[in-house]
Amino acid sequence: MSQINNDMHLLLTGASGQLGQCLADELKTQGIAHTLLSRQDADINDTVVLEKIVADKGVTAIINAAAYTAVDKAESEPELAKRINEDGPAALAKLCSRFDIPLLHVSTDYVFDGNSQTPYVETDQTNPSGVYGHTKLNGEIAVQRHCSKHIILRTAWVFSEYGNNFLKTMLRLAKECDTLGVVADQFGCPTYAGDIAKALISIAQQIHAAEQDKSGAQAPYGVYHYAGDEAVSWHGFAAAIFEEAHRIGALARMPILNAIATDAYPTAVKRPAYSVLNMTKIADEFGVNASEWRLVQKDVIARYL
Numbered sequence: 001m002s003q004i005n006n007d008m009h010l011l012l013t014g015a016s017g018q019l020g021q022c023l024a025d026e027l028k029t030q031g032i033a034h035t036l037l038s039r040q041d042a043d044i045n046d047t048v049v050l051e052k053i054v055a056d057k058g059v060t061a062i063i064n065a066a067a068y069t070a071v072d073k074a075e076s077e078p079e080l081a082k083r084i085n086e087d088g089p090a091a092l093a094k095l096c097s098r099f100d101i102p103l104l105h106v107s108t109d110y111v112f113d114g115n116s117q118t119p120y121v122e123t124d125q126t127n128p129s130g131v132y133g134h135t136k137l138n139g140e141i142a143v144q145r146h147c148s149k150h151i152i153l154r155t156a157w158v159f160s161e162y163g164n165n166f167l168k169t170m171l172r173l174a175k176e177c178d179t180l181g182v183v184a185d186q187f188g189c190p191t192y193a194g195d196i197a198k199a200l201i202s203i204a205q206q207i208h209a210a211e212q213d214k215s216g217a218q219a220p221y222g223v224y225h226y227a228g229d230e231a232v233s234w235h236g237f238a239a240a241i242f243e244e245a246h247r248i249g250a251l252a253r254m255p256i257l258n259a260i261a262t263d264a265y266p267t268a269v270k271r272p273a274y275s276v277l278n279m280t281k282i283a284d285e286f287g288v289n290a291s292e293w294r295l296v297q298k299d300v301i302a303r304y305l
């Protein structure tokens with residue numbers, strides 16, 4: 001599909017989150033007209049405010065990067081998690097439907113139970129555990145129900161120079177501890193938030209072009225998977241982070257890294273043992289390639305430290 005910007009104007013919710021900041025950077029870099037909304041600017045459930053912005057700015061699509069992402073804390077705040085992960089996306093989907101514009105919504109590998117032994121495809125059976133996973137799945141269902149022009153992008157193991165994430169936690173712990181135990185029996189694909197941002201913007205451009213195409217070509221709306229290009233355990237990811245930080249001289253000495261089992265690191269919510277997402281569909285439909293996390297983590301570490 002061709003890429004044209006024309007009169008595209010994207011509204012980004014969750015603009016001060018980890019992915020939101022990467023999206024904001026990318027929109028500015030690419031010179032795409034946009035409006036950024038953080039939680040302070042407007043709650044995603046505040047449809048009166050959002051409706052006015054969409055009308056006044058001539059918004060052509062909404063990207064929703066807002067979410068309740070505290071996986072364990074969600075167990076004690078189920079109402080709040082539901083409001084942000086289910087009710088918010090439902091409100092945005094209804095708004096988009098009223099204005100006949102697409103909604104690009106971000107979801108998670110946590111909609112799956114992690115019992116697969118092959119990479120998850122978009123049509124695989126969902127089976128979340130915990131409040132976070134359930135509310136994210138219900139958010140997907142609401143978006144599908146209320147807005148036919150939807151893109152739901154499931155991603156996993158997100159890292160960047162912004163917000164809280166595994167890479168930044170490991171770099172902090174490496175400076176504080178001589179020895180670290182990291183889980184070695186959960187596997188996934190680390191994904192750079194900047195690459196998710198590029199993927200979402202590319203998709204937004206392509207569906208905008210399809211919407212403008214008078215030949216009747218249909219934009220391929222639906223659910224897509226997007227993540228890193230190589231599966232690794234958390235232990236393997238930590239090792240890669242330490243090696244790179246040490247190589248560039250940012251870490252004087254690497255901590256001793258012990259491989260531990262999930263049982264040795266109990267959490268309120270059981271994490272999926274296998275979170276690998278198949279990305280054939282997004283490559284075929286939109287020409288979007290996986291996040292090359294080993295390459296990009298070098299830049300992120302250098303930028304962060």
Ligand SMILES: NC(=O)c1ccc[n+]([C@@H]2O[C@H](COP(=O)([O-])OP(=O)(O)OC[C@H]3O[C@@H](n4cnc5c(N)ncnc54)[C@H](OP(=O)(O)O)[C@@H]3O)[C@@H](O)[C@H]2O)c1
Pocket residue numbers: 013014015016017018019020038039040042043044045065066067068069084088106107108109136154155156157158159163164
């Ligand atoms: N992080 C991961 O490893 C991971 C993995 C898989 C999928 N995902 C998905 O990726 C997306 C982005 O995650 P992220 O890491 O960027 O999360 P994040 O850093 O927690 O950002 C979420 C943002 O949403 C905002 N927000 C919360 N409630 C809101 C509301 N009611 N109205 C407006 N904004 C609200 C938050 O504002 P405050 O800062 O004010 O709270 C925050 O800025 C989410 O959909 C998440 O489920 C993330």
